[in-house]
Amino acid sequence: MEERRKSKRTQLQSKIVVKRLDNGVQEELDIEVVDVSKSGVGFNCDTPLTIGAVYEAYLTIWTKEVLHAILEIVRIEKKGDTIAYGAIFVGMPEMDAARIEVYQTVEENA
DSSP states (O other), X not given: OOOOOSSOOEEEEEEEEEEEOSSSOOOEEEEEEEEEOSSEEEEEOSSOXXXXXXXXXXXXXXXXXXXXXXXXXXXXXXXXXEEEEEEEESSOOHHHXXXXXXXXXXXXXX
């Protein structure tokens, strides 16, 4: 399969709660983060989500800093009993995206 991602992904084991923003329903979900890049996040979730749905999230990164982000679901893939999702950051400050990129650079050169 051809790699189409624009940014390098880094493994991140974390759980966060996301809140849907685009339908007026206060829905909070627990998701298990699988990987993250400066442009998006891959995660597993037991609750069915739809492409195009927008969620507010607080993501705890490796440094234990919490990044506030807006996620838009862009990919859904069934993997056995779990559903894997891909989301892009649509509201993350450039400074926070840079933190993710710096960590990836450090990991590659360690």
